[in-house]
Amino acid sequence: MQILTLILAVILYFLAPNKYDFTICCVAFALFLYSASITVKSTSRKEGFLSFTLFFTVSFFLVNFFYPIFIYPIDKYYFPVFGRFYFNEAVITKATLLALVGYCSFSVGVSYFFGKTKVRFSGSIFQMKSGKKVILKYSYKIILVLTWVLSFITFYMAREGIFQRSSDAFVNVEPSILVIAQCLVNLLIILNFYLKKPLKNLAIVIIYSLVFIYVGDRGSAVQTSLVLLLSYNLFYKKIRKTKVVFIFLAGFIGLTVVSSLRGKDGGSKQLNQVEYSHYYDFAMDLIVNNRNLYAGYDYANKNGLNYGTSSLPYIFAPIPLLPSYITTKLFNATPQQLSSGTILTNDVGATWGLGTNLIADLYMQFGFLGVLLLMFLLGRLISSLALNNGSGLFTTICYIFVCSFSIYMARSSLFDSLRYIAWAAIIYYLLFYLLKPFLKVVK
Incomplete structure (x- = not known):
């Protein structure tokens, strides 16, 4: 049909x-x-x-x-x-x-x-050889430290815009740094639930999201929230349909409030300056x-047609500075x-x-x-x-990453998630193979 x-x-x-x-x-x-x-x-x-x-x-x-x-x-x-x-x-x-x-x-x-x-839904997600799980636990610790470090480096580079609550606070931060920071946040959430680590370890995730929300940038907060939601649902406890509906409504309201607080000139508004007249105001961010x-x-x-020209930056995005080099050489444009x-x-x-x-x-x-x-x-x-x-765990990671862009x-763009999945793969497998020689020591 x-x-x-x-x-x-x-x-x-x-x-x-x-x-x-x-x-x-x-x-x-x-x-x-x-x-x-x-x-x-x-x-x-x-x-x-x-x-x-x-x-x-x-x-x-x-x-x-x-x-x-x-x-x-x-x-x-x-x-x-x-x-x-x-x-x-x-x-x-x-x-x-x-x-x-x-x-x-x-x-x-x-x-x-x-x-x-x-x-084959979720059955074998929890089955991993003990040696690989040991490596994963050490990888988790490294990712936790890297997430704190890179997040605060990102905040430091954008400090002026953050203090001014400018919606383009992160515009001068190298895009690859923002992508890697987001990938680390996402991986930290997934591994935290997968390995049953304390929720307090996700404090940096909350800080990271709140900073972006504070300046009116919804993209990172939405992506992080979806990763959190899906990881909880897959690895911890299934979320009921009624709760999903509530999450949808809360998400749309929150998204609209954040969007409304962001001024069109790059500045910001106060909450009492925002007014809503109709129910569809709360879906404004998507309807427009x-x-x-x-x-x-x-x-x-x-x-x-431009025959894929707009997609070239996404294809080469996993390699820092390469998109700019390619587009400048081929099209004399950023x-x-x-x-x-x-x-x-x-x-x-x-x-x-x-x-x-x-x-x-x-x-x-x-x-x-x-x-x-x-x-x-x-x-x-x-x-x-x-x-x-x-x-396999990495297949599930890819699925969650794609879902975070749903x-x-x-x-x-269709290809926007490619660079995030590519960097997740680089981080995940790089740590795995770097730690693999120590497997016999920690086994």
Whole structure:
């Protein structure tokens, strides 16, 4: 049935008019709900309720379907970003159907493989040879120390911006340092729960997240929270569905408050300066990215595709300074300048980053076929990691790392998590092989 839904979505996409059509958008939304319900139900039975698919689906809905159905017909400029920065309203229907095609393709990738293979869920996660576990315990101690050290080095480098509560406090910190620091935080959380270490050892994790929240940077806090949530669920105690709903609501409210406190000029606001008028204000951080879908779709149609140029920095990101070297040599531009988010920001002359959209990012690079194929491959990757979750600790680490981007991915790039997984692998295996010669001593 998922394949039939995908075929229907493709047909609707090519037949859709080049103007806003509320009825067609509602049909697209209904098909999305049908596909999403089957996909989430299928994966929750085998993968567990708390999964990449659940978080990604909710985020994808808000980033691509909420605005054209629930806001545009009533007050299309309710969120200032839609009124302040131009976007072609005629492409809303087409772009929404493109998003539907992308999600249905993702669903086919997920459901096809889940339907054919039995899941080895979490059973062997806790089974590790004693020698390897000894190495892991020593690795954990090193990671704990490194996390404290690198976190405070990062805070020291950004101290002026932190004291001023500037939303771009970390802009002058080398991106590779931020990535490695986040990877260490994530690994510390995972190993802390896996090895049943005291929760007080996660104090640096709380400090790290609070500093980013203090300056209005939600990305790190969301990623850390999801790693914490998934690690707790996998290694400690299963979280009930009712609690997951509560966590969702608390997350959206918290995310919106942090976003609202961040001023558009890089400064900050006080809590009493923030007002909310409607329930969807609490999903503002995701809903405003609907505009990027339309802007990116329209930009690609007018200016052509860039055939993967925006993805090059992510591919070479695991090696410090290499992305800048490659993009400067090939395109005489920085990695940031090549990103779809920067392109869309510069296209309307915005003074702050407007961000991007997963479907728009793929379409700007590879067109319709790129959206179809890469979203299918994303579904296949997620199902593969979930199916092998439990076959080895590092596979589970990769799964948790990808899941930590499940909410952010719908409003970002498909390849953003690659550098984090690459650095997690480098740290994990480097420590393992450095300590391996001492195995006989500590055995």
